[in-house]
């Protein structure tokens with residue numbers, strides 16, 4: 759279990775599946791997280807359980823909780839490039855009442871520190887779409903820089919939007935947030 763200042767990141771448990779099922783079929787959550795609604799396929803509970811509890815060797819998913827251990831979303835990494843020591847990350851706060859209150863930024867800082875210091879990654883990448891300014895602000899607070907823009911690469915609710923590519927290097931992160939370690943308790 760990783761502890762940030764206001765978030766906890768831990769392994770996904772079976773009891774989390776009901777909330778994850780609800781959030782992954784929620785139109786508004788889906789719209790912001792993938793910019794693909796209604797192109798995304800709806801998932802039933804069994805598919806969500808398989809996706810989250812046994813997501814495959816290149817996908818590492820974790821549950822995201824408040825400091826009071828309330829489940830609010832998930833965070834993870836994928837697309838590991840071993841020689842380049844790079845990886846991409848994703849985050850979804852499914853409980854909408856927790857949007858815009860600093861939980862995403864805190865979780866991203868905690869998770870990035872884990873990936874840079876524990877997994878020894880050199881670079882973290884991510885992508886979002888141009889209208890998701892809340893996500894872009896949160897990523898920039900963590901230190902991510904916009905590195906590219908794929909014009910009209912996303913089609914959302916009837917119109918095209920740009921895809922925004924962002925990246926963060928280990929030395930940039932440590933310079934911004936220091937080398938102070940996160941707290942780890944039990945297993946992750």
Ligand SMILES: CC(C)(COP(=O)(O)OP(=O)(O)OC[C@H]1O[C@@H](n2cnc3c(N)ncnc32)[C@H](O)[C@@H]1OP(=O)(O)O)[C@@H](O)C(=O)NCCC(=O)NCCS
Nearest residue numbers: 790791850851857858859860861862863886892893895896
């Ligand atoms: C993106 C996400 C992880 C960000 O986490 P968060 O806890 O909501 O974000 P934070 O509160 O840490 O930071 C958001 C920043 O954007 C600002 N913001 C909040 N709502 C906003 C909005 N509607 N438009 C623009 N900016 C907004 C906040 O004020 C904050 O900046 P500040 O600290 O300078 O005031 C979360 O909102 C989320 O999961 N959204 C739905 C799914 C999603 O978009 N996932 C990312 C896909 S790439």
